[in-house]
Amino acid sequence: MKRRAWLTLGAVVLGGAGAVTYAVASPAHDSGPGVRAKRPVRVYDLTLKGAASDKRELPRTETKQFSLVGVSWNGPAVRLRGTAQVRTHSTVTGEWSAWQDLDVDVDPVEHADKGDRGASEPRWVGPSDGVEARVLRKNGTAAALPAGLQVNLVDPGVVTAAETRVSEPAPAAFVAEVSPSASPTDSVSPSPTDTVSASPTDTVSPSPTDTASASPTDTATSTATATASPTVTASPTVTASPTPTAPPSTVPQPPVTSRAGWGADESLSPDPSEYNADVKAVFVHHTDGDNAYACTDSASIVRGIYAYHTQVNGWNDIGYNFLVDKCGTVFEGRKGGIGLPVLGAHTYGWNRESAGIAVLGEYSTTGASNAALEAVARVAAWKLGQYGADPASTVQLNAGATQTNYFGTSYTAGTKYTFQRISGHRDGYNTQCPGSSLYAQLPTIRAWAAGPVQGLKVTSVAGGASLSGSTYYTKGAVTVNWSATTPRSLVKRFELLVDGKVVATTAATASSASTTLALGSHTVAVRAVHQSGRTATTASVTVVAETTAPAFTGNPALTLRTGTVNTTAVPVTLGWKATDNAALRSVSLLAPGTATYGATTYSAARTAASGTAATWSMRAADYAGNTATASAAFTPVILQETSAVKSGSWSTRSSSSYLGGQSYSSASAGASLTWTFTGRSASWVVSRASSSGQVYVYVDGVKTATVDLKSATTLYRQAIWTKSWSTSAKHTVKIVVVGTSGRPTITTDGLVYIK
Numbered sequence: 001m002k003r004r005a006w007l008t009l010g011a012v013v014l015g016g017a018g019a020v021t022y023a024v025a026s027p028a029h030d031s032g033p034g035v036r037a038k039r040p041v042r043v044y045d046l047t048l049k050g051a052a053s054d055k056r057e058l059p060r061t062e063t064k065q066f067s068l069v070g071v072s073w074n075g076p077a078v079r080l081r082g083t084a085q086v087r088t089h090s091t092v093t094g095e096w097s098a099w100q101d102l103d104v105d106v107d108p109v110e111h112a113d114k115g116d117r118g119a120s121e122p123r124w125v126g127p128s129d130g131v132e133a134r135v136l137r138k139n140g141t142a143a144a145l146p147a148g149l150q151v152n153l154v155d156p157g158v159v160t161a162a163e164t165r166v167s168e169p170a171p172a173a174f175v176a177e178v179s180p181s182a183s184p185t186d187s188v189s190p191s192p193t194d195t196v197s198a199s200p201t202d203t204v205s206p207s208p209t210d211t212a213s214a215s216p217t218d219t220a221t222s223t224a225t226a227t228a229s230p231t232v233t234a235s236p237t238v239t240a241s242p243t244p245t246a247p248p249s250t251v252p253q254p255p256v257t258s259r260a261g262w263g264a265d266e267s268l269s270p271d272p273s274e275y276n277a278d279v280k281a282v283f284v285h286h287t288d289g290d291n292a293y294a295c296t297d298s299a300s301i302v303r304g305i306y307a308y309h310t311q312v313n314g315w316n317d318i319g320y321n322f323l324v325d326k327c328g329t330v331f332e333g334r335k336g337g338i339g340l341p342v343l344g345a346h347t348y349g350w351n352r353e354s355a356g357i358a359v360l361g362e363y364s365t366t367g368a369s370n371a372a373l374e375a376v377a378r379v380a381a382w383k384l385g386q387y388g389a390d391p392a393s394t395v396q397l398n399a400g401a402t403q404t405n406y407f408g409t410s411y412t413a414g415t416k417y418t419f420q421r422i423s424g425h426r427d428g429y430n431t432q433c434p435g436s437s438l439y440a441q442l443p444t445i446r447a448w449a450a451g452p453v454q455g456l457k458v459t460s461v462a463g464g465a466s467l468s469g470s471t472y473y474t475k476g477a478v479t480v481n482w483s484a485t486t487p488r489s490l491v492k493r494f495e496l497l498v499d500g501k502v503v504a505t506t507a508a509t510a511s512s513a514s515t516t517l518a519l520g521s522h523t524v525a526v527r528a529v530h531q532s533g534r535t536a537t538t539a540s541v542t543v544v545a546e547t548t549a550p551a552f553t554g555n556p557a558l559t560l561r562t563g564t565v566n567t568t569a570v571p572v573t574l575g576w577k578a579t580d581n582a583a584l585r586s587v588s589l590l591a592p593g594t595a596t597y598g599a600t601t602y603s604a605a606r607t608a609a610s611g612t613a614a615t616w617s618m619r620a621a622d623y624a625g626n627t628a629t630a631s632a633a634f635t636p637v638i639l640q641e642t643s644a645v646k647s648g649s650w651s652t653r654s655s656s657s658y659l660g661g662q663s664y665s666s667a668s669a670g671a672s673l674t675w676t677f678t679g680r681s682a683s684w685v686v687s688r689a690s691s692s693g694q695v696y697v698y699v700d701g702v703k704t705a706t707v708d709l710k711s712a713t714t715l716y717r718q719a720i721w722t723k724s725w726s727t728s729a730k731h732t733v734k735i736v737v738v739g740t741s742g743r744p745t746i747t748t749d750g751l752v753y754i755k
């Protein structure tokens with residue numbers, strides 16, 4: 001037998017000034033800050049009134065606290081051809097919300113019982129203490145609005161131990177709905193007989209003018225104004241269908257919060273459960289309402305929907321088999337055992353072969369969270385897996401009603417039609433549910449539920465391996481990292497493959513695995529095993545294991561270069577040559593300074609301390625991590641101009657800008673200076689100006705260059721000419737003044753060589 005607790009509405013005449021309608025319920029008790037007192041679920045019903053045939057409304061009305069709202073009317077098969085809107089007053093913000101549409105394209109019950117009502121989808125609005133509502137007939141529609149229109153408010157109460165620890169605003173004090181003509185000084189004195197009746201024997205009969213046809217196209221035939229207190233009759237006794245055996249599933253069962261866990265009042269659904277033969281398909285829904293709910297409120301939302309379905313619609317239980325919140329928590333819906341094919345009331349015409357999963361929230365323009373999609377995929381895969389059904393496949397379902405779905409597809413009762421195993425509510429019935437955004441996410445749910453694992457790829461190879469081009473190199477040890485878009489809860493395991501063979505197996509939560517490779521070239525890949533058993537394998541990567549160190553085919557060597565010379569440092573070029581049998585990665589300078597160079601770089605401009613012997617050490621490294629080092633010692637030496645053998649006329653100049661504070665200068669053609677040294681590189685150091693002339697340079701008695709010292713700006717200590725040899729040997733460098741016309745003078749600082 002179906003049972004409802006109805007809120008009794010009364011009217012008190014205030015001195016002829018008008019009427020006041022009021023609702024009375026048991027008060028909630030505050031147990032102090034941070035603690036909520038336990039209180040039962042309550043449903044309050046307020047009548048929508050109006051003389052016009054095309055409009056019913058409820059002015060702003062202060063109420064007991066509620067969190068979920070909907071509208072209902074006489075006749076479960078009667079369609080409301082129009083718009084239903086509500087706005088509510090939040091106890092949290094103290095503000096009235098904007099007008100919110102209620103979804104009135106709701107499936108009728110397939111087998112209506114006496115006392116059932118038609119109703120919108122309920123909408124979660126959060127803790128509220130005021131409501132305003134209006135129902136308008138659709139333009140161009142001749143049919144009257146349904147009789148018995150009411151606004152139904154649900155307070156989900158506080159019923160679980162966990163909820164008593166959650167802070168919540170205390171319910172607002174009750175204030176009645178006052179007619180515009182009432183005096184503001186009038187007070188309301190409710191009749192002592194007005195109460196919320198929770199008696200399990202109370203049921204409601206529809207208006208005699210309403211019909212309970214199974215066709216979703218039926219409309220109301222009565223224009224009578226709805227009354228506040230329907231008469232009480234008994235609904236037929238429901239006989240339980242035989243309880244089937246729960247078959248094992250091909251995939252694991254996800255965690256499910258039981259009815260006791262979310263605080264179901266089982267006295268609201270005393271009728272025995274009914275069962276289908278199996279579950280051939282799953283229909284995905286949304287429940288409508290604010291998506292900004294806290295996941296700590298999810299149990300309250302489920303309780304509110306349960307109370308709405310049983311005490312407003314008059315159903316014998318909540319309609320959905322499962323409900324899922326945005327944090328991925330799964331709640332048991334209709335009773336009878338989550339492992340059994342419980343007959344639900346979620347998709348008109350298709351309930352006999354399916355299960356219904358509803359996502360808490362509204363998803364017309366915003367997609368559901370990944371956590372919610374993951375939970376839906378897990379539940380769907382588990383339920384379908386009990387009957388060997390592939391979530392990615394299609395199935396023939398037998399229509400239980402003649403109707404047209406959201407897309408205009410017509411169905412005839414008793415005829416089979418093809419559906420996706422995981423379909424949206426709109427696929428079976430003419431409704432926007434589960435919202436366009438969530439509907440667009442159904443392919444993702446199917447792929448996650450059915451497998452194989454999606455988006456699987458190797459992201460890197462580490463643990464001592466390095467990438468060069470498209471190949472990784474290692475001494476042997478590798479750690480392979482991967483990623484996938486399928487949630488790990490739907491994955492059974494991962495396998496690391498080397499040359500096609502499994503070398504390591506990890507849990508579904510892992511994202512890396514390590515192994516040691518034999519010397520040589522290998523193909524490495526990752527294989528994911530979905531909970532369904534389907535597998536996916538990444539593209540393979542090439543990994544070369546090798547232990548041969550690089551080689552220096554040219555040891556570090558210094559040569560002098562042009563630039564500014566100081567008494568403490570001279571400009572030099574560091575040169576080297578390194579190779580590797582596989583892939584050279586870098587060459588690093590270790591001393592006397594530090595630097596790192598690429599594999600194709602063979603020289604670098606540096607400076608060296610003059611007069612000081614220094615060891616230049618370098619290390620070559622390949623991509624596998626093998627290394628080799630090489631070193632060589634060099635000493636740059638500065639030979640002052642006074643160290644040269646003079647010929648011809650030279651004068652001494654003094655300035656702190658010169659090396660050692662002095663230099664030689666000559667304007668005599670043929671005047672010369674000769675330096676003798678033993679080394680492998682030499683550079684001549686001069687001063688330059690706009691009036692500077694030219695010089696001939698002789699090396700070991702052979703003229704090798706004509707050097708022009710002219711410069712637009714005055715420069716000192718400039719290494720203007722250099723010469724290097726492959727080995728160290730005794731050499732002479734001689735400069736001869738050319739005597740250039742108009743600018744014959746040259747000034748020399750000295751000679752630098754490396755030994």
